[in-house]
Amino acid sequence: MIHPDEIQSTSFAIIEREMGAHTLPPEEFLIVRRVIHSTGDFEYARLLRCHPQAFTAAAAAIRAGEDVLTDVEMVRMGIHALAARRHGLRVRCHLNDPEVAEEARRARITRSAQGVVQGLRRGSVGICVIGNAPTALRAVLKLCRTGEVTPPRLIVGVPVGFVDAAESKQALGATDAVPWITFLGRKGGSAVAAAIVNALLEWVPARCVAWEAGDG
DSSP, rough: OGGHHHHHHHHHHHHHHHSSOOOOHHHHHHHHHHHHHHHHHHHHHEEEETTTHHHHHHHHHHHHHOOOESSSSSHHHHHHHHHHIIOOOOOOOOOOOOOOOHHHHTTTSSSHEEEHHHHHTTSSSEEESSSSSSHHHHHHHHHHHHSOOOSSEEEEEOSSSSSHHHHHHHHHOOOOOSSSEEEESSOOHHHHHHHHHHHHHHHOOOOOOOOTTOOO
């Protein structure tokens, strides 16, 4: 019988054994291992792509205590406990803000896109995390390109699906406007986005912060 505290470490050991020899840099391997742990899908090991400054940007954002912004609540919920407990970070999602639906209708964009637009306009963002909506990723890229807002230090963009998911991630990978982390193709989603950010949060040494389980 495996003790509950040992489940994750045992899972990581199994993943490392089954992956065998690889050429991933250490930081990228931490992301891949965490994503495989969350999905059970070893194909992610060959799909990861990172901007050369991605990890430098992630560390700077986390150490500075800057907000994390997500496109959907499921991504926020997958990140906020570790972000608050380990680094004292606030994780925001504006998808369900009362005014977002009306503003999205007026602008003729999705609520997910309007939510991240509103989030970037409301204050500094260290890491912007898109786990579901290609429209949200496109909106973030547009804002970064036009300079309408202060860009996040890092974009984690892994929208999932069949309509513009792969293409929007390809566009993310082609930009130099802001560092980024993504996976090629259609795969992604909330669990993958949260796993990437949690790997980064665990990679950066913790700060001593007060946290209550109900916060968030």
